[in-house]
Every structure is written in C-alpha cells, then in structure tokens.
Amino acid sequence: MDKFFKEAVEQAKKGYAEGGIPIGSVLVHNNKILGKGHNKRVQKGSVILHGEMDALENAGRRPAKVYRNSVLYTTLSPCPMCSGTILLYGIPKVVIGENKTFKGSEDLLRANGVEVIVLDDRECRKLMEDFIREKPELWNEDIGE
Amino acid sequence: MDKFFKEAVEQAKKGYAEGGIPIGSVLVHNNKILGKGHNKRVQKGSVILHGEMDALENAGRRPAKVYRNSVLYTTLSPCPMCSGTILLYGIPKVVIGENKTFKGSEDLLRANGVEVIVLDDRECRKLMEDFIREKPELWNEDIGE
Numbered sequence: 001m002d003k004f005f006k007e008a009v010e011q012a013k014k015g016y017a018e019g020g021i022p023i024g025s026v027l028v029h030n031n032k033i034l035g036k037g038h039n040k041r042v043q044k045g046s047v048i049l050h051g052e053m054d055a056l057e058n059a060g061r062r063p064a065k066v067y068r069n070s071v072l073y074t075t076l077s078p079c080p081m082c083s084g085t086i087l088l089y090g091i092p093k094v095v096i097g098e099n100k101t102f103k104g105s106e107d108l109l110r111a112n113g114v115e116v117i118v119l120d121d122r123e124c125r126k127l128m129e130d131f132i133r134e135k136p137e138l139w140n141e142d143i144g145e
Numbered sequence: 146m147d148k149f150f151k152e153a154v155e156q157a158k159k160g161y162a163e164g165g166i167p168i169g170s171v172l173v174h175n176n177k178i179l180g181k182g183h184n185k186r187v188q189k190g191s192v193i194l195h196g197e198m199d200a201l202e203n204a205g206r207r208p209a210k211v212y213r214n215s216v217l218y219t220t221l222s223p224c225p226m227c228s229g230t231i232l233l234y235g236i237p238k239v240v241i242g243e244n245k246t247f248k249g250s251e252d253l254l255r256a257n258g259v260e261v262i263v264l265d266d267r268e269c270r271k272l273m274e275d276f277i278r279e280k281p282e283l284w285n286e287d288i289g290e
Contacts, residue, residue, distance in 0.1 A: 045206055047206055047207070048230065056192055063286070082229070083229055084226040085225070085226040088289050108253075143233070144209050144233050
C-alpha cells in the first residue's frame with residue numbers, strides 16, 4: 001500500500017477511535033507530507049473540518065505553486081465542500097480510498113481537469129460501513145442530510 | 146440596507162481593521178442570525194476560514210433542516226470552496242455584496258438550484274479594491290493564485 005494513503009487510513013482510524021467520523025486525509029508535496037488530518041465534527045464541534053479540510057488547515061499557509069504540485073489523499077470520495085477546496089487551490093491530483101459508501105463531487109473535479117484515482121480500498125469501506133451502521137444520524141449531519 | 150447584509154459588511158470592516166482580508170458573512174435562519182464571521186487567513190493563519198466558512202463554523206452544528214431554510218449573506222461572490230459548502234449543506238439562498246473584484250462559482254450555485262442575489266454594493270467593492278491595491282499578494286494567496 002502507498003505509504004501516503006496508509007497514513008490517510010491511519011488518520012481515519014484515529015478519528016474512529018476518538019468517537020468521531022472515520023475519514024482521514026494527507027496533503028503531499030514532492031514526496032513529503034505537508035499536513036495530515038481527520039474529520040473533527042465530534043472532536044471540535046466543527047462543521048467545516050472534514051478530513052481533507054483538516055489536512056489542508058494543518059499544512060498551513062502555502063504559496064499557490066505548492067498546492068499546484070501536490071497530491072491530496074483521502075479515505076472517502078470528497079464532498080462538494082472539499083471538492084470546491086481542491087478546485088480553489090488548484091490541487092491537480094486526488095487519491096480516494098473508496099466511493100461506495102458515499103460518492104462526492106468526483107465528476108466536478110474531473111470536469112475541471114483534476115486527476116481522480118479511486119482505490120476501492122476494502123479497509124476504508126469497512127470503516128465507513130461500521131460507522132454508518134453505528135451512528136447514522138451523525139453521518140447524515142456530516143453530509144447535510 | 147437589509148440589516149443582515151449590513152452585519153456582513155460590519156464583519157468585513159472588522160477584518161480590514163484587523164489587517165486581514167475584508168470579507169464578511171452572516172448565516173440567517175427565521176429572521177435570526179445563527180452565526181457571523183469574517184476571513185481569518187491572517188488572524189488565525191487559516192487556509193479554510195473564508196468569511197462564509199467562519200460564519201458557518203460560528204453557527205455551530207445544526208440539523209440539515211436548519212441550513213435548508215437559511216440564507217447566507219456574504220460581502221463577496223463565494224469562491225469554489227465556499228460555494229461547495231453552500232451546496233453540501235443545501236443552503237437555498239445566497240445574498241452577495243458584489244462580484245466585480247472577484248467572481249466565484251455563482252453559475253455552479255445556480256445550476257444546483259440556489260437562489261443567488263447580487264447587490265453590487267459600492268461599499269463592499271471599495272473595501273476590496275482598497276485591500277487588493279494594498280496587499281495584492283495576500284489576496285492572490287487567498288484565492289489560490
């Protein structure tokens with residue numbers, strides 16, 4: 001398994017262990033992790049800290065050229081908010097763990113020239129399946145449903 | 146002037162006075178402000194706290210039905226990140242101060258059924274024109290350019 005994707009999965013597991021939503025993400029530039037994060041809705045009472053947003057926030061302020069040469073790893077297909085953020089910063093490539101439990105704005109990303117790779121990873125899917133079964137209301141809240 | 150829009154402008158001015166990016170926003174439900182905020186890139190070193198995101202974050206965790214009956218006021222046309230967030234939460238109406246200094250993803254919002262009203266407010270435009278002239282690099286950073 002790709003070491004960066006593995007780190008995103010570790011972040012997702014960390015979120016799950018904290019009683020949160022098990023989605024993790026890592027921003028990588030020049031083969032180096034700039035920031036990692038996981039969904040913080042429960043932990044920080046946040047409505048914007050999805051895994052991808054947390055990873056970007058933890059990466060801190062960066063010049064445009066850094067984002068434009070980075071890859072974002074995320075365990076779940078990115079929602080409209082996270083996809084919009086990927087477009088705002090011009091991140092050219094997104095590696096997604098799975099899109100079976102939730103399908104985000106992959107079409108919007110592709111239509112805007114972003115390379116989207118879906119791994120269909122079994123572990124990511126199981127994490128989300130378990131979580132959604134255990135806390136369906138929390139999950140619905142996180143996706144605005 | 147609409148009192149809620151006026152509050153968004155106050156938030157933008159507050160951001161400017163703090164040496165930050167002068168964009169403010171207010172989330173309104175049933176004629177009551179749930180949250181207000183302004184861009185915090187400078188103040189918090191944040192790459193995700195645009196005015197709209199700050200207002201939503203300050204409004205706290207809310208059930209889907211609240212967002213679906215809310216109006217988001219913002220002094221500037223919302224970028225792809227903020228537009229994606231509006232879509233995630235199903236906010237049906239957005240009132241925008243101006244879109245001359247920056248045109249965000251209004252078409253994406255409209256294509257997804259969001260009512261978009263642009264006021265073309267002179268004060269909002271002047272705030273942004275002054276700011277962009279004074280700190281062009283900071284502005285470019287905020288929009289990923």
